[in-house]
Amino acid sequence: MGIARRKGLAMTTTIRHEAPTDADAIHGLTTAAFLDAPHSDGTEPFIVDALRAAGALDISLVAEQAGEIVGHVAVSPVTVSDGSCGWYGLGPISVHPERQGQGIGSELVRTALRCLQERSAAGCVLLGEPAYYARFGFRPEPGLTLPDVPPAYFQALALGASVPHGVVSYHEAFHPRG
Secondary structure, rough: OOOOOEEEOOEEEEEEEEHHHHHHHHHHHHHHHHOOOOOOOOOHHHHHHHHHHHOOOEEEEEEEEEOEEEEEEEEOOEEEEOOOOOOEEEEEEEEEEHHHOOHHHHHHHHHHHHHHOOOOEEEEEOOOOHHHHHHHOOOOOEEOOOOOOOOEEEEEEEEEOOOOOOEEOOOOOHHHOO
């Protein structure tokens, strides 16, 4: 059952939680979505797989059109050096290259944020394009950092009363050993 539906120009998009049988399709989609992305090192599908295997893929949503998975967003817990709890990292987020620019990614982000609010999460961080993610309320927070990342691209959205101050660490799945 879908948790969100959006009727677009071409077809209806259903946003739903990942099913156990979706893992291979999500891997293929994520590979395709990041294949030609200049900021990608090609690890995104493996990050999602590793989060799933570790039980750290707290929210995994797919966008489906006519029975085909055309988008995916992963949400996993992060730690903050000041001890703040309830913070999550959004990403990777993937949309099939032929479906990009149709609002699928935006709907995945909005639905993921609603899921976090329903869990009473304190907030969410992400690494991404400031101009794109500002529309959802994300912004750089001077007291919240991710090492070795330009501050403008590491953004946060408080869902609770305050933003923590400290260094954020993502799950070890984001740091593949080679």
